[in-house]
Amino acid sequence: MQTDKKLVLWDIDHTLISLRGFGRMIYGEAFLSVTGQPMREAADLTMGGTDRAMSAEMLRSHGIADPTGALLESLGGALAEAFVRYEAGLGEYGGILAGAVDALTALAGRDDVIQSVLTGNMEPIAIGKLRAFGLDRYVDFAAGAYGMDHEDRPELVRMAQERAAVKYGGPFTGVNTVLIGDTPNDVRAGRLGGARVVAVATGSCDADMLRAAGADLILPDLADTEQVIAAVLGTAAR
Incomplete structure (x- = not known):
C-alpha cells in the first residue's frame, strides 16, 4: 500500500549551505595523513560526486593502488576526523543559503512530509554541516543516504x-519521493534512482544545464517559500 507521506531528500552543499574552500582543505589534510603524500589535485567538489567516488578517483589519479579498499576506508575515517577539527569554525567558510531555513521549517510543519538528505557527504560530515548551522533539527538522518x-x-x-520505508512504513517510489539539488549529478540521481527532481540554480550549474540534465522543475533558489512548497508537493508549474 502506498504511504500518504512524501519523502523529501535534500542535497546539502550549494543547495542548503555554501562553504568556500572547506572541502578541498579537509580532503588535503586527510589525503596527506593516509597516503603520506600531498594532494596534487582534488576531484571537483562542486559537481555532486560522492565522497566514496571522489576519494577513489583521487587515489587513482595519484597512482595509488587500493585493491582491498582499505585505503579508501582509511581516507573516509581521516576525512571525518579532519571535519571534527574545523566544525566549530565552519561559519568562517560560508553559511546558509537564502530561503533554506524557511523552506525546511515550512516542510517540517507538515504531517505528510518526511525530510532527510541525499548527499555526497559521508554521514558524520553531513550531520556535522547541518548541525553547525542549526539545520539538523529539520531532517531525519536515518531516512537518508550518504x-x-x-x-x-x-x-x-x-x-x-x-x-x-523501514522506519515509516509503505513503499517510497518516484511517485512520493522528491530530490532537491543543484547539479546534473543530483538530477541524474533522481532520474535513475526513482525520484522527482526539483533543481535549484544556486551552485555552479545554471538553469540551462539543469534543464538539459532532465530536472522536472527548476527554481532560481529557495527564497520564495511558497514556490518551494508547491514544487515539493507537485503543484507548481514547470
Whole structure:
C-alpha cells in the first residue's frame, strides 16, 4: 500500500549551505595523513560526486593502488576526523543559503512530509554541516543516504527510500519521493534512482544545464517559500 507521506531528500552543499574552500582543505589534510603524500589535485567538489567516488578517483589519479579498499576506508575515517577539527569554525567558510531555513521549517510543519538528505557527504560530515548551522533539527538522518554508502549517486536514492520505508512504513517510489539539488549529478540521481527532481540554480550549474540534465522543475533558489512548497508537493508549474 502506498504511504500518504512524501519523502523529501535534500542535497546539502550549494543547495542548503555554501562553504568556500572547506572541502578541498579537509580532503588535503586527510589525503596527506593516509597516503603520506600531498594532494596534487582534488576531484571537483562542486559537481555532486560522492565522497566514496571522489576519494577513489583521487587515489587513482595519484597512482595509488587500493585493491582491498582499505585505503579508501582509511581516507573516509581521516576525512571525518579532519571535519571534527574545523566544525566549530565552519561559519568562517560560508553559511546558509537564502530561503533554506524557511523552506525546511515550512516542510517540517507538515504531517505528510518526511525530510532527510541525499548527499555526497559521508554521514558524520553531513550531520556535522547541518548541525553547525542549526539545520539538523529539520531532517531525519536515518531516512537518508550518504557519500560513503555507494560510489554511484542513483543508488543512494534507492537506499534512502528503503531506509524510510523501514522506519515509516509503505513503499517510497518516484511517485512520493522528491530530490532537491543543484547539479546534473543530483538530477541524474533522481532520474535513475526513482525520484522527482526539483533543481535549484544556486551552485555552479545554471538553469540551462539543469534543464538539459532532465530536472522536472527548476527554481532560481529557495527564497520564495511558497514556490518551494508547491514544487515539493507537485503543484507548481514547470
